Amino acid sequence: MLSRESSATLMSAITAFLYREARLQDEHQYEAWEKLWTDDGVYWVPANGADIDPERQMSIIYDNRSRIALRVRQLMTGKHFTQTPQSNLRRLISNIELMDEQPDNGDIAVASNSLIFESSLRDDMLWAARSEYRLRHVDGELRMASKKVILVNNDKAIYTLSFLV
Amino acid sequence: MNMMTGVSPWERLIRPDRVHGSLYTDPEIFEAELKNIWYRTWVYVGHESEVPNANDYVVKSIGPQSVIMTRDEQGKVNLLLNRCSHRGNQVCSFERGNARSFTCPFHSWTFANDGRLVGYAFPDGYEGQDKSQLALGRVTRVESYRGFVFGSFAADGPTLKEHLGGAAETIDRLVRTSPEGEVEITAGFLKHRVKANWKFILENECDGYHPAFVHTSIFGVADSMIGKLYGGTSTALTRDYGNGHTEIDLRPEFRKRDAPMSWFGTSEERLPDYTARMKTAYGDTAAREIMIDGTPHVMIFPNLFIAEIQMFVIQPLGVDDSVQHVTALQFKGAPDLNRRLRQQTMGSVGPAGFLLADDSEMYERCHRGVLARNPEWIFLGRGEKRQRQDELGFTVGHVTDEVPSRGIWAHYRKLMEAA
Numbered sequence: 001m002l003s004r005e006s007s008a009t010l011m012s013a014i015t016a017f018l019y020r021e022a023r024l025q026d027e028h029q030y031e032a033w034e035k036l037w038t039d040d041g042v043y044w045v046p047a048n049g050a051d052i053d054p055e056r057q058m059s060i061i062y063d064n065r066s067r068i069a070l071r072v073r074q075l076m077t078g079k080h081f082t083q084t085p086q087s088n089l090r091r092l093i094s095n096i097e098l099m100d101e102q103p104d105n106g107d108i109a110v111a112s113n114s115l116i117f118e119s120s121l122r123d124d125m126l127w128a129a130r131s132e133y134r135l136r137h138v139d140g141e142l143r144m145a146s147k148k149v150i151l152v153n154n155d156k157a158i159y160t161l162s163f164l165v
Numbered sequence: 166m167n168m169m170t171g172v173s174p175w176e177r178l179i180r181p182d183r184v185h186g187s188l189y190t191d192p193e194i195f196e197a198e199l200k201n202i203w204y205r206t207w208v209y210v211g212h213e214s215e216v217p218n219a220n221d222y223v224v225k226s227i228g229p230q231s232v233i234m235t236r237d238e239q240g241k242v243n244l245l246l247n248r249c250s251h252r253g254n255q256v257c258s259f260e261r262g263n264a265r266s267f268t269c270p271f272h273s274w275t276f277a278n279d280g281r282l283v284g285y286a287f288p289d290g291y292e293g294q295d296k297s298q299l300a301l302g303r304v305t306r307v308e309s310y311r312g313f314v315f316g317s318f319a320a321d322g323p324t325l326k327e328h329l330g331g332a333a334e335t336i337d338r339l340v341r342t343s344p345e346g347e348v349e350i351t352a353g354f355l356k357h358r359v360k361a362n363w364k365f366i367l368e369n370e371c372d373g374y375h376p377a378f379v380h381t382s383i384f385g386v387a388d389s390m391i392g393k394l395y396g397g398t399s400t401a402l403t404r405d406y407g408n409g410h411t412e413i414d415l416r417p418e419f420r421k422r423d424a425p426m427s428w429f430g431t432s433e434e435r436l437p438d439y440t441a442r443m444k445t446a447y448g449d450t451a452a453r454e455i456m457i458d459g460t461p462h463v464m465i466f467p468n469l470f471i472a473e474i475q476m477f478v479i480q481p482l483g484v485d486d487s488v489q490h491v492t493a494l495q496f497k498g499a500p501d502l503n504r505r506l507r508q509q510t511m512g513s514v515g516p517a518g519f520l521l522a523d524d525s526e527m528y529e530r531c532h533r534g535v536l537a538r539n540p541e542w543i544f545l546g547r548g549e550k551r552q553r554q555d556e557l558g559f560t561v562g563h564v565t566d567e568v569p570s571r572g573i574w575a576h577y578r579k580l581m582e583a584a
């Protein structure tokens with residue numbers, strides 16, 4: 001159990017991390033965003049609910065670390081047409097909570113909500129999600145060991161989602 | 166039909182090498198398609214493996230209509246319309262489950278999972294009514310081919326086997342990839358919506374002209390072998406099976422490589438269990454051939470697309486509103502293969518897929534583009550002079566030729582003119 005002060009310090013570090021991640025995503029700073037991941041990072045956007053088994057059921061994104069790198073490299077070509085031109089994005093992150101059940105290995109379990117405004121060639125879109133992170137201190141800095149993004153409407157037919165969510 | 170000239174409106178809009186842009190954007194044409202294509206011809210609905218047990222059900226669709234695919238107690242597969250025979254409420258509001266009956270939430274009429282009305286709420290007041298006249302609507306004809314269930318709202322017309330014609334053989338080719346000869350649809354669907362007419366999707370599925378350009382971003386960064394299959398020097402073919410069914414036949418390229426599992430970017434060594442089971446099932450020689458040839462890339466008109474490792478189902482909702490339902494194909498008795506199929510499918514398709522996000526972008530931009538009517542036509546003449554008949558009499562062309570689109574439109578015109 002963390003003391004009240006250390007928990008406040010941790011919370012402000014986490015909040016700063018999530019805001020920074022949001023800005024890097026909104027501004028298409030793909031390489032800087034990729035550096036936020038640990039070497040074993042997993043980026044998961046389930047379909048059809050929050051609790052499917054991604055090893056058995058289809059997910060919208062289920063990237064291991066090398067596939068995260070591939071995703072970034074594709075975006076960097078400038079020829080990933082669904083992001084050429086890039087979507088204009090701004091997102092709000094809120095309801096940041098430290099989840100009580102901390103995993104054994106010392107990772108920090110954090111959850112937040114996000115509301116993302118996307119303006120693309122197709123249209124203006126609003127996306128809403130709950131994100132669940134496992135963050136880890138690596139060389140004195142926070143990194144993402146996993147990020148699970150549960151889109152509120154992930155059981156419905158959704159338009160192309162080609163920005164970093 | 167214009168009696169003065171004997172020229173049908175469809176003949177004016179559809180020519181051998183070009184089609185009119187309004188075919189993709191006119192809401193009246195879309196309504197006519199629902200009637201003449203979606204509510205008449207054979208349409209793929211679901212797979213038997215999605216309802217494996219008695220009383221299982223899954224909600225599917227034919228065009229914008231919701232269809233419940235059930236397996237009743239006798240084991241028979243039914244396609245029921247999700248519309249109460251009282252006042253039209255949808256009787257089923259869950260995507261899947263196991264239920265002997267459906268009770269309408271509005272006034273509590275109850276229907277067995279074979280569609281029969283089994284009970285009214287407050288039965289007094291219904292004296293003399295014939296319950297058998299108040300069953301759930303059904304898709305008029307239901308037939309399945311190797312587990313793939315199709316429905317047709319027309320009482321008469323060709324059988325499913327006649328409709329599939331030469332394309333039935335591609336499904337045979339698909340199922341033999343399983344050591345037990347069966348496909349299973351068990352991984353759940355991604356549902357990818359696009360603001361585009363459904364025919365842009367239909368035509369794109371066997372368009373071998375675009376991959377080198379549209380997918381250049383992923384071919385450039387992943388060491389994918391797919392890119393080479395669609396180049397100018399590729400020996401792969403496009404094929405028109407008639408009845409609107411089209412194929413990209415990649416076997417000539419895979420046979421040149423002569424390496425089992427190369428179609429899937431892997432090797433026998435990486436899938437030892439699968440390889441052993443295939444050899445036991447089919448014998449060494451036949452197993453090797455199957456594993457070299459791979460699975461088909463075939464578009465069964467109007468909505469079932471088998472794309473080597475995945476299955477797509479095209480659903481039109483409106484003239485500019487379509488959904489692609491997509492899942493990884495799973496082969497019975499091949500867990501190690503299936504795992505890779507799921508992983509590759511998740512990477513490449515759906516709303517965030519490395520390949521499909523860019524395809525979808527193209528359909529949407531085409532749709533916005535053809536709203537401009539100058540020029541009026543879409544040109545589909547590529548390879549017209551060099552197409553030929555294969556041994557079985559089907560038209561084939563180079564992989565980058567527009568043989569499939571021309572085949573689709575010839576069939577489309579027949580269906581629309583038969584109205």
Ligand code: FES
Nearest residue numbers: 249251252269272
């Ligand atoms: S609408 Fe279904 S019972 Fe009345």
Ligand SMILES: [Fe+2]
Nearest residue numbers: 375376379524
């Ligand atoms: Fe494509």
